[in-house]
Amino acid sequence: MKSNKYVAQDDDQVILDHLQNRDFNSLYQFCHDKDMVQEYQEVIYLEKPYKIGDNIMCTIEKKNYKKETVFGKILNIAVLLLQPTHMPVVLIQEYIDKAQIKPGQFDISLHDYDGLSDLELFLIDKETWIFINDIDVLIEVMTLKQYEDNPEKNENQYFSRATIQNDVLITDAEGWYKICTCDQLSNPDKAYVQCDECQMWMHDSCLMMMNSYVLSACLRPKKIRRRKRNDRLIITIKNF
Secondary structure (H helix, E strand, C coil): CCCCCHHHHHHHHHHHHHHHHHHHHHHHHHHHCCCEEEEEEEEEEECCCCCCEEEEEEEEECCCCCCEEEEEEEEEEEEEECCCEEEEEEEEEEEEEHHHHHCCCCHHHHHHHCCCCEEEEEEEEEEEEEEEEHHHEEEEEEHHHHHHHHHCCCCCCEEEEEEEECEEEEEEEEEEEEECCCCCEECCCEEEEECCCCCCEEEEHHCEEEEECCCCCCCCEEEEEEEEEEEEHHHHHHHC
16 A cells, blocks of 8 residues: 555646646546635636636637637636645636538538628537636627627627537527528628618628619619618618
8 A cells, every 4th residue: 555645646646747738627626536626606817807607718728739719608616726836727618609610510501601700609518627827808798689789899799699519509599590582690790781661681792783773572673871880881771
């Protein structure tokens, strides 16, 4: 039987291996099994508070030293009681964005994929412990309606209208709606044309042009008035 001294040395090596591999999931589990964890509802980091339920953007360094931007919702906050320095860590449930999805994946057709926004996030069933230093900034994740109605957008605001669980896309009925005669997902990144006659929103490319603007949905001559709303170009169709 090994002495307690050798057991402690073995523990130190396990901790060191997890740190070198940046495997905070295994490190947390090891510390939890050794009763070396204190959990909290909130943490102050660089004079900014972060609490359970907040959404954050992180830069995570992988084992190969490559850095990756990750979005996540905070599920837990803990301090690992290591010696000589305690280590604050955060458990997040990860989001993915459009860049991490391929057309056809999760039954998203190429047509609908084009309707996804670059500012759209999908909450997935993957939980990851990260080091507190990995946090970059607090972000706001809204519904699509909240995002579209928000007059003062900034670079740390995103929206979500679907989650992915067990590789199955689960959509929000209020946000996962289609527009235009082409039946594509509404995308706040794009400019749309609204007909005052039928109130349908359409893409510029879906309009028929015959000496004057003609809306393909009702085939009536129109005139165009352009205006701005919420930093997005809106083109309103007016009857002659």
